[in-house]
Amino acid sequence: MPRFSIILPVFKVQGFLRECLDSVLRQSYRDIEVIAVDDCSPDGCGAILDEYAALDPRLRVLHLPENVGLGRARNAGMPHARGDFLFFLDSDDTLTPGALRAMADRLDETGDPDVLVFDYARTYWWGGTRRNVLAQVLADAAGATFTVTERPEILDLLMVVWNKVYRREFVTGHGFAFPPGYYEDTPWTFPVLLSAERIATLDRICLDYRQRRQGNILSTTSRKHFDIHDQYARVFDFVDSRPQLASWLPYLHAKMGEHCLDILSKPDRLPPADKAEFFRRTAEMFRARRPAGAVVPPELRVLQGSYPLYAARMRADRGVRELRRRSQRPRRAAAARLTRAASAVTARRSLDRELVVYSAFSHRGVLGDPGAIYLKSREIAPRLRGVWVARDEETAALMPPDVERVVLDTPEYRRVTARAGFFVNNVNWPGTLVKRPGSVHIHTHQGTPLKYMAADLLAKPGARLGVDVPQMLRRADRWDHSLVANLHSELVWERAYPCHFTSARTGSPRNDVLVAADPERIAAARARLGVPDGHTAVLYAPTRREYRRGGHVERLDLARFAEDLGPGHTLLVRLHPSLATGPARGLGLSELHRRGVLVDATDEPHVEDVMLAADLLVTDYSALMFDYALLDRPIVLHADDWDAYTASRGVYFDVTAEPPGHVARSYRELAWLLASGSWRDEESARLRARFRDRFGGFDDGRAAERVVRTLLLGEDLKSDASDMGDAGHTGTASGEGAASGEGAAGGEGSDGEGASASRVPSPHSAPDDLLASS
Structure with a gap:
C-alpha cells in the first residue's frame, strides 16, 4: 500500500x-501511486499520459469517455486509490523538490492526522514568484494537531483542495465527494476541515501554483460564476445536517457574502448585463441563510440593500480613489517645495563637526562596518555624537535604548542630516539627501567583491535587472572616502565606480571581531x-543567482x-x-529548522557571530569567504554551476583557480571532501593561507579605530608597518541589504563629493605577489 495516492485530473494542459x-x-520520495484521469482531453494529453505510464508502473491512466469536469474527474480517480493519503494535484501545477518527503515526515511526526495543510507559492507566467501571503498561519500552527475550533484561522487560507493531503479512510468514512461546477473546491474544503478531528500543518512550500496568462476558468468572464451560490448552498446543507456544527453558521454566512x-x-x-442578477441572487441567499441573531459586518450591509445602491456605492468609491490619486500630485509638489525651503534655511546654519550620522543595510539597524565604527567611536571619541537612521518606527524601537536614532524622512531626520559633519553608510543615502560643502561622506561597502558591481554591470543586462546604474553612480559621486580591505577591492572599486573619492586602506571594521x-x-x-x-558547526552560506528570476536556486538538498x-x-x-523575505525559506528551510534538522541562521543580525560560531564554511561564490578566511578556519567551495554563474553575473577573478580551500564541482565531491576529512588537510591550509594573505592584508583587528582616528578625528597615525599612503579615486555601492560582493547587482551606496586625501597607514606590508596578482 503506497503512502500517497496522487489523483491528477487532466484536461487541455499538454x-x-x-x-x-x-x-x-x-x-x-518514491512510495506513491499516480492516478491520472484523462477527462476526455481534446489535445495530446492522453498520449503523454500513456507514454509516461509505459515508463513508470507507479502511474495509471483512466481515459474517460466524455468530459465531466474537474470535480467529477477527481471522483473518478478516488475508487482506484490504495494509498494512505489522497493528494489532488492540478495538472498544470508542479511539486517542489523534496515536497513529498517533507509531507511524509510531517505525517509521521503528527501521527497521521485527518488532514495535512501545506504551503504553496504562486508562480507567474512572466517568471515572478510570490509566497502564500498567509504562510504565517501555517507556521503558527506547526506544533501539535488541532481542530478548526482550536485554530479557526486555518479557514482563512485559500479555499482550494490541492494545498492539502487527506487520510483516505477519513475521506471514505465521511463519504466526501466533489460536486460538479466552477467552484467545486468550496463544498469540499469547508466540510472536510469542519469534520476533521486532527489537522496538522507543514510550513513548507510544496507546490508551485501556476498563474497562467490565460486559461484559468475562475478568471474568465462567464455566467458560470453564478455556480458559487449552488456551492455555498451545499455547504450550508452539510452544516444544517450536523447540529454539532451549527456554531459555524455565522462564520460561513459572512464568508459567503465576502466571496460573492x-x-x-x-x-x-x-x-456587465448579468451583474444586477448576480447581486440579487447573492442578496436573496444572504437574507435566507442569515442565522438567528447573527450580526452583519459593516462591509456586508450593502447586501441588505438594492443593486442600484450597491452600484452607486462602487462608483462613489472609484471616484474617491481617483480624487485621492489626483490630490496626491499637488501635495507631493507642496512637500517638495517645503523640503527645498527647509534645506535652504538649514544650509545657512554651520555644520556640526562632532555630529556623525550612521546607517547600514538601508537603515535596518546598528550593523556591519558602520556599527563597528560607531561602537569604537563611543569608546575612544565620546565627544562625537552618533545618530542612527532607522527606516521606520518598528526598526527604531528594536535598536538598543542608549542609541540615538531618527526615522527616515521625518523632520528630525532632516534636521540632523542638514547639520551633520560626517555620514557613514554601507549603502547609498537616498537621492533626496543633499551633500553640503564641507560634509564628509564615508562609504564602508559590505565586503570584498568577487562578482561584477556597478558600472561593470552595464555589460551584463541580466544581472542589472531593476538596477539603475547611472543613478547609483550619481549617488556615489557624494562619497569622500571609500574603505578598502585589500588592494583587490581598491582596484575593483576604481573600475566599478568611476567617481571622485579617495580610498582609505583601513581594513573592514566589522571584521575586527574575527581577527580577535x-x-x-x-x-x-x-x-x-x-x-x-x-559539535562541529558547518556553515552553509550560498549566494543569489542572476540567471534565475528572484535569485534563489536550490543547489543542495539540505536535509x-x-x-x-x-x-x-x-x-x-x-x-x-536579499532572499530572506522571499519564498526561499519556505522551500524547506523553515520546516527543517523547526524540526531541529539544521539551524536557520538567516535572521541572526550579526553575521560576524555566525562566522565565529562555525568550524567550517561551505559556500559557493559568497563574499563571506573573504571575511571568514580571517579566522584561519577551513573553507570548501561548492562550485557546481560556476560556468552559468560567471556567464550571467561576471566575476573579477576565477575563485575556483585561486580558492580559499578545496573546490567541489558536484554534491558527490562535496560529500567526499567532508566524509574523508580532506576539508581540513594540509592542502586546504595552504590554499587558505595564500587566500588570506591576498585578501586580508589590511585587516589587523584595528580597522574601526583607524577609521575613527584618521577620518573622524583627523589624527595622523603612524605605523610600524610600511605606510600605504594615499590611493586614487575608487568606490563602490552594493546591493541594498546585501554584502558588496554579495549584493543584488547594484543598489544603494554612500555620499561623497570631492576627493580629500586619506593617509591611512597599512597594518601590514603588501607582499610582492599581492601587488602582482591584483
Whole structure:
C-alpha cells in the first residue's frame, strides 16, 4: 500500500503536463501511486499520459469517455486509490523538490492526522514568484494537531483542495465527494476541515501554483460564476445536517457574502448585463441563510440593500480613489517645495563637526562596518555624537535604548542630516539627501567583491535587472572616502565606480571581531545559535543567482546534507539577505529548522557571530569567504554551476583557480571532501593561507579605530608597518541589504563629493605577489 495516492485530473494542459509529471515522478520520495484521469482531453494529453505510464508502473491512466469536469474527474480517480493519503494535484501545477518527503515526515511526526495543510507559492507566467501571503498561519500552527475550533484561522487560507493531503479512510468514512461546477473546491474544503478531528500543518512550500496568462476558468468572464451560490448552498446543507456544527453558521454566512462580493467587484468575471442578477441572487441567499441573531459586518450591509445602491456605492468609491490619486500630485509638489525651503534655511546654519550620522543595510539597524565604527567611536571619541537612521518606527524601537536614532524622512531626520559633519553608510543615502560643502561622506561597502558591481554591470543586462546604474553612480559621486580591505577591492572599486573619492586602506571594521576571535564571544554565539558543546558547526552560506528570476536556486538538498554530515555535526544555514523575505525559506528551510534538522541562521543580525560560531564554511561564490578566511578556519567551495554563474553575473577573478580551500564541482565531491576529512588537510591550509594573505592584508583587528582616528578625528597615525599612503579615486555601492560582493547587482551606496586625501597607514606590508596578482 503506497503512502500517497496522487489523483491528477487532466484536461487541455499538454503544454504543462510533462513538467507536472516530472515534478511528481522524480521526487526523492518514491512510495506513491499516480492516478491520472484523462477527462476526455481534446489535445495530446492522453498520449503523454500513456507514454509516461509505459515508463513508470507507479502511474495509471483512466481515459474517460466524455468530459465531466474537474470535480467529477477527481471522483473518478478516488475508487482506484490504495494509498494512505489522497493528494489532488492540478495538472498544470508542479511539486517542489523534496515536497513529498517533507509531507511524509510531517505525517509521521503528527501521527497521521485527518488532514495535512501545506504551503504553496504562486508562480507567474512572466517568471515572478510570490509566497502564500498567509504562510504565517501555517507556521503558527506547526506544533501539535488541532481542530478548526482550536485554530479557526486555518479557514482563512485559500479555499482550494490541492494545498492539502487527506487520510483516505477519513475521506471514505465521511463519504466526501466533489460536486460538479466552477467552484467545486468550496463544498469540499469547508466540510472536510469542519469534520476533521486532527489537522496538522507543514510550513513548507510544496507546490508551485501556476498563474497562467490565460486559461484559468475562475478568471474568465462567464455566467458560470453564478455556480458559487449552488456551492455555498451545499455547504450550508452539510452544516444544517450536523447540529454539532451549527456554531459555524455565522462564520460561513459572512464568508459567503465576502466571496460573492469579491466576484462581483472584479471587472472581468461577470458580463456587465448579468451583474444586477448576480447581486440579487447573492442578496436573496444572504437574507435566507442569515442565522438567528447573527450580526452583519459593516462591509456586508450593502447586501441588505438594492443593486442600484450597491452600484452607486462602487462608483462613489472609484471616484474617491481617483480624487485621492489626483490630490496626491499637488501635495507631493507642496512637500517638495517645503523640503527645498527647509534645506535652504538649514544650509545657512554651520555644520556640526562632532555630529556623525550612521546607517547600514538601508537603515535596518546598528550593523556591519558602520556599527563597528560607531561602537569604537563611543569608546575612544565620546565627544562625537552618533545618530542612527532607522527606516521606520518598528526598526527604531528594536535598536538598543542608549542609541540615538531618527526615522527616515521625518523632520528630525532632516534636521540632523542638514547639520551633520560626517555620514557613514554601507549603502547609498537616498537621492533626496543633499551633500553640503564641507560634509564628509564615508562609504564602508559590505565586503570584498568577487562578482561584477556597478558600472561593470552595464555589460551584463541580466544581472542589472531593476538596477539603475547611472543613478547609483550619481549617488556615489557624494562619497569622500571609500574603505578598502585589500588592494583587490581598491582596484575593483576604481573600475566599478568611476567617481571622485579617495580610498582609505583601513581594513573592514566589522571584521575586527574575527581577527580577535574572542573565546567568550565564540561560546556565546554558539550557545545562542544552539550548537551543542563538542559539535562541529558547518556553515552553509550560498549566494543569489542572476540567471534565475528572484535569485534563489536550490543547489543542495539540505536535509540530505545535514544527514550526511552525521552525528556530532550541526548544520547552520544562512541565506543571502536579499532572499530572506522571499519564498526561499519556505522551500524547506523553515520546516527543517523547526524540526531541529539544521539551524536557520538567516535572521541572526550579526553575521560576524555566525562566522565565529562555525568550524567550517561551505559556500559557493559568497563574499563571506573573504571575511571568514580571517579566522584561519577551513573553507570548501561548492562550485557546481560556476560556468552559468560567471556567464550571467561576471566575476573579477576565477575563485575556483585561486580558492580559499578545496573546490567541489558536484554534491558527490562535496560529500567526499567532508566524509574523508580532506576539508581540513594540509592542502586546504595552504590554499587558505595564500587566500588570506591576498585578501586580508589590511585587516589587523584595528580597522574601526583607524577609521575613527584618521577620518573622524583627523589624527595622523603612524605605523610600524610600511605606510600605504594615499590611493586614487575608487568606490563602490552594493546591493541594498546585501554584502558588496554579495549584493543584488547594484543598489544603494554612500555620499561623497570631492576627493580629500586619506593617509591611512597599512597594518601590514603588501607582499610582492599581492601587488602582482591584483
